[in-house]
Amino acid sequence: MDIPVICIVGAHNSGKTTFITKLISLLKSEGYKITAVKHDPKGKAVTDTPGKDSFKMYQAGADQVILASPDKITSYIRPEKNYTPEYIIENLIVGDPDLIILEGFKWFDGIDKYEVIRKEEKRDLLLKDSPDLKGVITDYYGFNPSFDINDPVQFMEYLKREYLR
Known part of the structure; x- marks a missing residue:
């Protein structure tokens, strides 16, 4: 896949998702196709409702469950033990997006990263020594x-x- 990929990183509650959702809306209004991948390293995100059929199928051990509705299709996949952003991009992205925006994955090398940092956080950059850090999204940081x-x-x-493009 020859699709540009950027990664937005930052500390918990730094404003990553808020910024990304505004950015996606702007890009969509200009006609771009955007794929977003949110990293949930602790597995806390609720992606299905316990007791519903798709939840039961996944709990039963299905390797993949696809929930198809008129306005969206959701796919639940048991990932490889050590999945990477490369694996996700090469195997799970559908269509032909103009840009893939990853949120998180700060540990993964080789992807251009932009760190979100706000003055109220009172911290230094997480990636200040990383060659992957290409810019900072901020309200104060130089x-x-x-x-x-x-x-x-x-x-x-x-x-x-x-x-x-």
Whole structure:
């Protein structure tokens, strides 16, 4: 797959998802096809309702359960023990997106990363020494390049120049 991939990282509650959802809305309004992959390293996200049929099928041991409805199709897959973003991108992305946005996966090397950090967090960058860190999305932090966390249009314009076809 020759699709541009970026990774948005940051500490818990730094504003990653809020920023990404605004960014996705902006990109979609300009006609881009976007795939988003959210990392849930602790497995806390609720993706199905206990007691429902799809939940029962997965609990019974199905390797994959697909729940198809008129407005969305959801797929539950038992991942390989050590799945990577590469595995997800190569095996699970459907269609032909213009951009794949990963949220999380800060430990995975080889993907351009943009760290979200807000003044109220009072911390240093998680990836300050990583060669994968390509920019910071912030309301105060001095890094080159920096993007205003309150102005996702600025970051979208950068993505259009640097990544999008």
